[in-house]
Amino acid sequence: MTETDLAEIRAFRHDLHRHPEVSGAESKTAARVLAHLAPTRPDHVLTGLGGHGVALAYDMAAPGPTVMIRAELDALPITELSEAPHASSLPGTGHLCGHDGHMAILAATARLIRRHPPARGRVLLLFQPAEETGAGAAAVLADLAFGGVAPDWALSLHNMPGLPRGAALLAEGPANCASMGLRLSFGGKTAHAAQPETGLSPATALARLIPALTALGPGGAMGPDFRLVTITHARLGEPAFGIAPGEAELWATLRSRDDGPMAALLAEATALAQAAAEADGLTLEISHHDVFAACANHPQATAVLEGAAQATGLALRTDGLPFRASEDFGRFAALCPSAMLFLGAGEGHPALHNPDYDFPDALIAEGAALFDHAIRQILD
Incomplete structure (x- = not known):
């Protein structure tokens, strides 16, 4: 990942942050995602998944399993209190959970896999709507169009304030209530x-x-x-x-x-x-x-993320799981082995859903490297 790449992806993240949309209303966010990722030349593009969801598929040279990486499109109905130049331009709405950063990580992952494709299979990048209300994952799974690209593996991450930078929280079994x-x-x-x-x-x-x-x-x-x-x-x-x-x-x-x-x-x-x-x-x-639904990490998918975390130098921890907070990613476990890793955003960083929260841009490269290693464990 070059400095030019990171500068462009940071600008993309800041644009998303300036223009947040709440659950079920993410049409312009979806359009921004499609426009930014068009140069990565996805082989298949699905839009309108479960509402405003977007899925971009990248096919490799030989047949193999499909690895899905998920990010979320939606923001929160909370007023942002920030002096940042990229602060929300929409009163009462803000990307105060870091979903803009998760989308930026997937954009960076797309560049990595296009430049150095894995040997086989398919990578599916899902930008899911309506995570904050718990409706999005279920709606995507119920969408008949999603059945045509249904994954064999599902992986995701969430940034976690309070957890030191360079650390990651991961364990098999229950992760979210x-x-x-x-x-x-x-x-x-x-x-x-x-x-x-x-x-x-x-x-x-x-x-x-x-x-x-x-x-x-x-x-x-x-x-x-x-x-x-x-x-x-x-x-x-x-x-x-x-x-x-x-x-x-x-x-x-x-x-x-x-x-x-x-x-x-x-x-x-x-x-x-x-x-x-x-x-x-x-x-x-x-x-x-x-x-x-409850979110639980499958042993095989957890092992993949664990290997990727170790390869990228993250300090793995297992304490503190499961979280009381909920996460709708767990619904994909009904389809295939799935797991979510929690990536440290800093011990003193404002908490998720706080009005002064902003996603740390430094996590973009960390998250993309993690997913790139995880994908290659399965597809190389």
Whole structure:
């Protein structure tokens, strides 16, 4: 990778950072990806995958397996606080998770494999939509067009603030929790605040339900039985002193280490909400949002990333996994061996989703070298 390469790819990353798009709205980001990678001459290009997803396939001289490397297209609905010249130009939206950097790493990887192609097989670079909502990977897998390029291996990375530069976190087995957003909408009847008995208030049901839901998932050690319920939003009636409330909403995020326990946790949470509504004569509407499957690293795919990390001089660590946070890359495990590595962004670097976060450009070369070595382990 030359300095000219890196300068061009940094400029690409900064352009992506200036023009963020949230999950499901990444059309211009996809167009920027296609324009920047056109000079790498992909053999096959798929667009509109699972929404705005883009897949670029590079065929080698001899038949062989397909190795997919995934990056994410979407940004976050968070206002960026930055003095950087490439700061977000869109108020309320920012690349504050580093997906712009992950896309830049794939752009650099494309240059490496085009200049020195592996001996056989195919490299598939997937720029996936809607990771932040958990909808993107499932939508790509459900897209019939993706079946024509379905991979035999799936690899990815995520930058990780708090982890020293030059270090990487990787282990086989559980890597990220399953999670689901649970939205509970209660209906009653408003009344004058002077005569609350003439209405039907959800207040006491809400008050009972909040601690009861939290008790279902107390957190604790990250073992097979780990469960966590986090109340993320609550609303009761109108912001007025003269009205006794007649409706309420409660939002909770459910988490489990593995996919299996999530069904039981959801059933228990649903039963509690239904019982609370029935006890007070309220109506109840339940909806599910931001559904993430658990992410687990396959032993063979983990070994490939481990070999690549060692070859590129990264200091491997296994502590701290799995993360409580979710990641929809785990859905590709249903298709083929998959694994994700976490690349150190620096111990003092602002955390992911913080308003002052920015992807470290120095990770572009590190990430591309890692993927290049991983690809060659399989295809050379």
